[in-house]
Amino acid sequence: MIDQPFAALGLKEEEYLRIHTVLGRRPTATELAMYAVMWSEHCSYKSSRVHLRRLAATARAGAGAPLLAGMGDNAGVVDVGGGLAVTFKVESHNHPSFVEPYQGAATGVGGIVRDILAMGARPVAVMDSLRFGPADAPDTARVLPGVVGGVAGYGNCLGLPNVGGEVGFDPSYAGNPLVNALCLGVLRHEQLQRAAATGEGNAVVLLGARTGRDGIGGVSVLASATFADEGAGGSSAGRAQLPSVQVGDPFTEKVLVECCLELFARDLVVGVQDLGGAGLTCALSETSAAGGVGMRVALERVPLRETSMAPQEVLVSESQERMLAVVRPAAVTEVLDLCGRWGVPATVVGEVTATERLVVTWHGRTVCDVPPASLADEGPVYERPLCRPADQDQLVADEPTAQRLLRPRTGAELRATLLRMIASPELCARSWITDQYDRYVQGNTVLAQPEDAGVVRLDEDSGLGVALALDGNGRFARLDPYAGTQLALAEAWRNVAVTGARPLAVTDCLNFGSPEDPAVMWQFAEAVRGLAEGCAALELPVTGGNVSFYNSTGATAINPTPVVGVLGVLDDVTRRTPMGFATEGEALLLLGSTREEFGGSAWAHVEHGHLGGRPPRVELGAERRLAEVLIAGSRDGVLSAAHDLSEGGLAQALVESCLRGGWGSRITLPAGVDPFVALFAESAARVAVAVAPAVVSRFTELCGQHGVPVSPLGVVGGDDLDVEGLFRVPLSELRTAYEGTFPRLFG
């Protein structure tokens, strides 16, 4: 019986046998290919599903933002008032970006944009979270410029401002970089679209690009398996997977976006779904299953790039820039006319039936006849074994104490440490990357990188806008995946709050190694538990996201890297608080408490290549109180600048805010505290703020009301960063150190 190539398609034997059970017969070659992609880890979430229930519960708790759509939809939709809603989601495109960096990253952006479009929203901004191997590794010089070029090339051509994100380096990503792309969309409530096919006799219309042989098996053999061995994408293993990478055409996507938005505005579609992973198979089966209907599809009507394609190739191709729409028969002509106006190919490929069977014919021959839910919803679900990694205790015990790692003590040593740290790839200026991204297009960007969060205006009349931040720290998560995930959440929360926005909702991209490794599965379960409990404590719903497993090279997994996106709302974006110290004479204050916390810190990593101990303590109560102060300070107009303290601690934050605002500052570190700890510790729930001298007492009172510790830090002014009694560095020297690294490494 087992004579079909299920293993080559990425299916396990038990999964193959399960298909026989579902169908009561041997699957056709076409059906087998369809089950292989839909039951892949990437599409079915078969290893993560049992854990993700915890996240779904955060939305059900009813706290935080009112959701119009949530997990399980293409993207969560959050009501932001004024009749407007926003939708946002982050997704990975890791493996394709290693095999072919430019196209992998470009189509990562394209895919998440279509997810947002499928909700009925106009895409209005993107962000990217990137991880690479060591910055000076030869393969990073191949992967990073390609990835950045792809994110830029696609996003810029689509006219989407890139408003923020992050990039990090670690040897664990050397054979498996991470490319996570986020898209934000805005819609009026009544424009919300559903990815459900309904109405017997309605037409199934395929919109957009022709279907080719690119991205065959993208979700299965590429995304849901580890890279076999080390080596660049230029290795033979990498080249062999090239056909699994999609090729992007942002111009086609741009006209597809405009065309779809006009279709929605004219209320011409009953349901809509993007074609992404698993291509047509996914769109047909998911919309049918969601609508509780069947479909009859004449597959030979699909416009092809290559006429020799077999039906299973047409069904699983991940060719980009395609959407599926369900249209009432009476509206078909108007839909086709409108698509013609935009130059978007549109083809009626089938119709909705009442049979609850997805029937696909190929030149009159039936190649597929299956219950759509068996593809979309009823894939295997695994309770994978979990096991705390064998080296975890040893790792945690290896605290970065003063005895273990040599610390700078004198002013000269601290000064030299600061200059090395800000020039390190970990902490240096990102402008070599972000200057390749258009941050101005659409004219609504109020804050963009290097600010802590991107702020986008939604309504020109009212000033309503949103703030978005995307954060993750694989080192913290490696030391403690539960706490590390909460620290990522807390940092994104804080980054949104420093702008004055009230955090409202969460999206997440969970990047992990192989789920078949119990140690990885333990990391994953801990991370999800941390995120769920963290979101519950902050009363934030998780609105949707993405799991990326198999980020391993051979048996070596990446550092677990949960990336968390937080969305907040600003009633009036003119009230936003920027990060730069821009006014001479203003008082600098430090909010929050500093402890001797160096486990997983940038200092330990950059100066000693050390990873061990415990990450900083998570204090979500303190984060909430801090946010209340930042929101009130913005609303009352008493905050001139605010900057989150995270990687690199206070020293890094001061350098960034001074360079951003164009003024130096005179800093007085608290007496009785080790200056090294004060400058470089990475305790959470801390923010540096600048306030006008006249409002210091009023602001201090505000902090007191909310129970937020506040201490004087210094004053803005001069041409250097002067840490009194210790050292002084001219801004020009800081700028040279901070900005020179990426241009030197990547040209």
Added chain:
Amino acid sequence: MPSRVGVVTFPGSLDDVDAQRAIAMAGGEPVPLWHGDAGLRDVDAVVLPGGFSYGDYLRCGAIARFSPVMGAVSDAARAGMPVLGICNGFQILCESHLLPGALTRNAGLHFVCRDQRLRIENADTAWTSAYAVGQQVLVPLKSGEGRYVADARTVRELDDAGRVVARYVDGNPNGSLGDIAGIANAEGNVVGLMPHPEHAIDLLTGPSADGLGFFSSVLSAMVAA
């Protein structure tokens, strides 16, 4: 009744809405124009906005130049109508031979998005009369193919006739000949500009409000006429 300024939308235009916003803020009435229509809807001036018209897969602006609307724009421009091409619009004007020279790949081979300081070199064109010669303005630049090139004689002619409208200062971002950021035709009604004044119309969303002058220039010229 404010003057009507058309903004053309090609497939792949991106900054069309932004140009409309800038025109409205300067006191004009923005009028959307569609690439497939040959009519100009009684506008008094035209802006060709930034973007990637038709994907710019051949040469930037090379396809847009043949669109029906560009026939009408070219005729109107030759008859004296003020036309401003921004970024991709500048590329289209060069491809249409309404302006000399060409825009090629940036010297650094990367897309460059930055706040760029410019020096206004000619305040007599339809689009720059609100400025003073020598005035410096801060306007976003965002382009991958913004390096202005032309043969030596053309550049000399542009220099001699004062047809360089703006030059980059504080560093040449893309290798443009003579630091050229924008040029005009001999009559001064057609201007091509690589940076984006429509992204510098207020301090909330731009680095300055310096860009508004390009749009107020053309509106005051129309009032005067």
